[in-house]
Amino acid sequence: MSPLLSIRDLSVAFRGDGGPVEVLHRLSLDVARGRTLALVGESGSGKSVTAQAILRILPRAATITKGRILYDDGGRSSDLAALPADGPAMRRLRGRRIAMIFQEPMTCLSPLHTIGDQIGEALRVHTGAGRAEADARTREALVRVGFPDPARALTTYPFELSGGLRQRAMIAMALILRPPLLVADEPTTALDVTTQAQILALLARLQEETGMSILLITHDLGVVANMAHDIAVLYRGRLMEAGPLRTVMRRPGHAYLRALLDAVPRFDMAPGERLTPIREARPALPAARAVPAPAGPILRVEGVSRSFTLRSGRFWSAPRNVRAVAEASLEIRAGQTLGLVGESGSGKTTLARMVMRALKPDAGRILFDDGRGPRDVHGLAGGDLFAYRRHVQYVFQDPYASLDPRMSVRQILSEPMEIHGLDPAIRRSRPAELMAMVGLDPGALGRYPHAFSGGQRQRIGIARALALEPRLLVLDEPVSALDVSVQAQILNLLKDLQAALGLSYLIVSHNLAVIDYMADTISVMCRGRIVEEAPRAVLFRDPAHPYTRTLLAAVPDPSLDHPLDFAAVTRDLSDPARWPEPFRLAPDETGILQEIEPGHRVRRSAARDARAA
Incomplete structure (x- = not known):
């Protein structure tokens, strides 16, 4: 049977100051009827350009310079590359015969x-x-x-x-x-693992019902292993490897695909094993320093709650009160990493913002110990508050939105030191040290954020957070916007910086594989409640709470031997009223954290325990 879509010798070039720059080089691939072809590669490899060329929605600066895009519409073949992009023939095909799902729905x-x-x-x-x-x-x-x-x-x-x-x-x-053909461009990148699994299950079901073909564009090899029938690997606009999924994934022939697989965090990594990024960044780390450690935890959160009043936007609707965090408690030891995981909306970022004093808790307290004894963060003022701001720094999820596009990198790194009144000589010399520390060229200090890649911008964000020599970094989804190879670089860098500088980390993520690689202790959050906490090895070996088990089951593994159980992950276990006994909670019930083994605590219903007694 002839393929539904056949791309032959396709080349695309962008206009540049020095002439056209070719970003796709004689690409050839087929999308078979009723099957899913996964187009895989790093950011900048040409995946999205391929999708835009098929739909003829390339940017104005881009041109198809050669090749054909043959679409077989019921026995009538059309060369999409030869059709006018805004002509009636292409408009009839676009949406009706070929549809597209974009990466960011908002x-x-x-x-x-x-x-x-x-x-x-x-x-x-x-x-x-x-x-x-x-x-x-x-x-x-x-x-x-x-x-x-x-x-x-x-x-x-x-x-x-x-x-x-x-x-x-x-x-x-x-x-x-x-439509017979669906082009899905990173359809689950912005979603947490359980929502991602539900979307993947939905696409698989719809494909089975309608017989449509899917061109799935992604850098997530776990998604590829669970969704694709065939795979094509791109690198800098060139096809490196293509074929049936099981053949290619079990015996990858090209070194680039093997390198991509080595860069993915896995649950079965040996203690001390490091990710292997495709391109090693070589940070100039300072010599390991001895940092005075407090006698107890460096950060302790005790019974913190926070609610918000929401309005629907309709004047006749009464406002409603939503409890974002409910009696959450956690602690971080000096030099260690606590991973805070959960779905979007579980309260992770709200809790992190309260640690940063960006939000005030309705109840409970947050204690920070810089070596002089624990002090209530929300009771600090004046010089004590100024010192706390130096000791605790934040690394944001989106490295582009968190950097001022009108400031050079030198200005971005110098600004915290200027605000805190550091000596001018330090302000002049330290930016170059910080750039080297995160593996960037100090010669780029005069450039602006738009001149850097996503991974390089995240390194700049980390360098800015380190400018004041903090004790604790709060990392909010620090690698969720990055592809797997850059993600491996950033995670290895964070580990190296922690060892050299004696840093403590609170890392917020919905990616359990990342948390498994980074964290010493893990707290699982759902609907504002900490439902389970344990050392990393214990939690992944023997999760006790049904919500934790659902999160773990929803992580797509790049191995073909561990497919997702779509039936299990599509059950909604984010609602405490649906949890099985003895974990089920009433809508306003907080429950109690009960220790089931040393260091391993699970939330269960206190009311049922009282009735049983």
Whole structure:
């Protein structure tokens, strides 16, 4: 059977100051009918350019310089590369015969239009359907993608939905006309592991029901192992390796694919084993220093709670109170790493912001010990508060949004030292030391953030956090925006800096494989509650709470021998009322953390224990 899509000798070039720059080099690949082809590679390898060329939505600066894109539409073959990008033939194919899901649903959905209007628009444009028919078909599409309340979703705006529901709306929009080919560009990168698993299960089910073909663009080899039938590996616009998934993954022939596999954090890594990035960064680490350690934990969070009042935006609706963090407690020892994991919305970032004094808790206290004894963070003022700001620094999730685009790297690294009144000589010399410390060229201090890659920008963010010689770093999803090879570089760098500088880390993530690699102790958070905490080896060997087991089951493993159990991960165990006994909690019940072995505590219902007694 002929392939649904056949790309032959495709080359794409971008206009540059010195002439055209070729970013795709004679690419050839096939997407078979009813199968999923995974297009794999690092950021900048040409994956998204390939997708944009197929849909003919390349940026204005890009041009298809040679090659063909043959689409077999019911026995009639069309060369998409030869069609005018804005012509009627391409518009008839785009959306109706070939649809696309983009990486970030919030930026692709209009904030001014309801979900119902945006999904139904494709139907109205391509079929001329009326409003009533479009609404009915939209409801059917929303049911098909698992929306909890399809009728209400018709009048809901994107900002009212979670990330997972926004992605489901994007899928409904792409599939409402049942196109034979779906191009999915990093469809789960921005999602936590359980939501990602649900979206992958949804795509697999829809493919089985409709027989559509999928071109899946991703850098996550765990997703590839669980979704693809075939794989094609790109490196700098060139095809390195292609073939059936099981053949290629079990016996990778090209060194680049083997290097990608070695860069992925795995649960079966030996103690002390390091990730192997494709390109080693060579930081100039200072000699290990002896840092006076406090007698107890450097950070202790005791029974902290925080609630928010939300308004629906409709004047007749009463505001509602949402408890984001409920009696959370944790502690970090000097020189150690605590991993805080959970789904989006579980309260991880709210707790981290309270540690940073960006939010004030409604109850409980946060104690920090810099060697002079524990002190309540939210009771500090004046010079004591200024000192605390030096000791505790933050590394943000998005390395681009957290750096001022109008400041050079030298200014970015000097600013914290200027604010805290460090000697001018130190302010002049330390930026170069910090750049070398994170493996960047000090000669680039005069450049601006836009001139760096995502991984390099994250290194600059880490360097800025180290400018004041802190004791504790709060790392909020520090590698979620990076591909696997750059992720390995950053994680190894953080480990090396911790060993050299005696740092303590609070690392917030929904990626359990990253937490397994980095953390000494792990706290699992759900709906504002710490539901389980244990040393890393204990938690991954013997998770006790059903929510923890669900999180672990949802992590896609790059090994073909450990496929995802989609039936298990699609059960909603983020609702405490659905947990089995004795873990089930009433809506307003906090429960108690009970120690089941040394250092391993699990939350269960206190009310049921009292009734049993």
